[in-house]
Amino acid sequence: MNGEGVKRKGLFSGGKNRDGIDSETKSEEKYQRKKKFDRKLVKYDALPDYLKDNEFILDYYRSEWPIKDTIISVFSWHNETLNVWTHLGGFLIFAALTMMSFMEIIQGQGFLSGFSRSISAVFMTANNSGELLPDLKSRQVSHGLVLHVDDEGNIINALPLWPWFVFLVGTMAGLVGSSLSHLLACHSRSLNLFFRQLDYAGISVMIVSSFYTPIYYIFYCNPSTRLLYLSSISILGILAIITLLTPALSTPYFRPFRATLFLIMGFSGVIPAGHALALHWSEPYIFVALAYDLAMAASYAIGVAFYVSRIPERWKPGKFDITGNSHQIFHVLVVAGALAHYAASMVILDFRKGSPTCER
Numbered sequence: 506m507n508g509e510g511v512k513r514k515g516l517f518s519g520g521k522n523r524d525g526i527d528s529e530t531k532s533e534e535k536y537q538r539k540k541k542f543d544r545k546l547v548k549y550d551a552l553p554d555y556l557k558d559n560e561f562i563l564d565y566y567r568s569e570w571p572i573k574d575t576i577i578s579v580f581s582w583h584n585e586t587l588n589v590w591t592h593l594g595g596f597l598i599f600a601a602l603t604m605m606s607f608m609e610i611i612q613g614q615g616f617l618s619g620f621s622r623s624i625s626a627v628f629m630t631a632n633n634s635g636e637l638l639p640d641l642k643s644r645q646v647s648h649g650l651v652l653h654v655d656d657e658g659n660i661i662n663a664l665p666l667w668p669w670f671v672f673l674v675g676t677m678a679g680l681v682g683s684s685l686s687h688l689l690a691c692h693s694r695s696l697n698l699f700f701r702q703l704d705y706a707g708i709s710v711m712i713v714s715s716f717y718t719p720i721y722y723i724f725y726c727n728p729s730t731r732l733l734y735l736s737s738i739s740i741l742g743i744l745a746i747i748t749l750l751t752p753a754l755s756t757p758y759f760r761p762f763r764a765t766l767f768l769i770m771g772f773s774g775v776i777p778a779g780h781a782l783a784l785h786w787s788e789p790y791i792f793v794a795l796a797y798d799l800a801m802a803a804s805y806a807i808g809v810a811f812y813v814s815r816i817p818e819r820w821k822p823g824k825f826d827i828t829g830n831s832h833q834i835f836h837v838l839v840v841a842g843a844l845a846h847y848a849a850s851m852v853i854l855d856f857r858k859g860s861p862t863c864e865r
């Protein structure tokens with residue numbers, strides 16, 4: 506994109522210089538606009554109020570484009586292009602990981618378990634514990650369950666895999682929802698509100714679903730604790746979504762409020778994490794998982810700091826309109842955090858797959 510478009514006359518200010526704007530001229534203009542829509546990008550000042558979100562991003566806005574052009578703009582440069590693609594990219598990574606998990610269910614032992622076991626092994630060897638994950642030969646993956654069989658081939662335990670897929674699907678839903686919001690919210694006032702809310706609901710779903718794998722498998726042998734934690738975070742998520750459906754809370758003014766709400770949800774994980782640590786203190790896997798989740802927490806927290814502070818664009822307004830602004834950094838850190846949590850969940854799931862019973 507070059508600077509040519511800067512003096513773009515603004516798609517929706519076309520009639521200003523004409524004499525006497527009457528209704529006939531207006532409808533003529535409307536007709537012309539429809540007939541030959543020119544995909545012009547506009548400056549911040551030319552935006553309708555509801556599209557004004559970040560005053561430090563000065564240019565390259567799509568404003569009230571027809572829906573078809575808005576969709577096509579996924580392949581062109583404007584100030585939302587990287588916001589769309591960072592989360593679309595994250596979605597595609599998680600879609601590939603989900604496919605691999607399905608392949609593992611169909612084919613038995615697969616790439617993912619091998620990967621997880623090797624990273625766990627590196628950590629645990631470094632830990633000098635010498636205690637690796639139990640041998641997985643005693644298990645088969647079938648119909649969404651991990652079956653543990655004894656020497657005679659009798660099934661001694663069937664471990665459900667649905668919490669693992671809740672995490673994968675929830676993460677994909679959050680990422681694709683965010684991507685769609687950034688692509689389509691510029692179309693109209695009503696769509697803008699709808700997609701902002703979808704985006705916030707998506708983030709909430711992503712946070713809640715990320716609790717399912719660790720809580721379900723770590724507290725597998727403590728069903729009531731498991732139920733307590735899973736229902737608490739689910740209720741917290743539902744309350745957050747209901748709160749965020751209030752249109753007033755979608756405005757830029759409430760940006761810190763929304764960030765705080767997401768942080769509270771995310772960091773409420775400290776309670777089950779502390780409990781898990783106390784419960785599995787002697788098992789090396791818990792420290793490996795914790796290390797990954799600390800990386801996730803750091804990634805999210807730094808991301809939220811960028812989101813709220815709007816650094817670096819506040820230092821040089823207009824310099825980061827297309828690339829390098831706070832929201833894009835936030836998006837990349839969200840994907841990085843989700844991948845770190847994926848690794849943590851993998852270690853936990855693999856541990857549980859290798860623990861046939863709850864006997865100690």
Ligand SMILES: [Zn+2]
Binds near residue numbers: 588683687832836
């Ligand atoms: Zn976003």
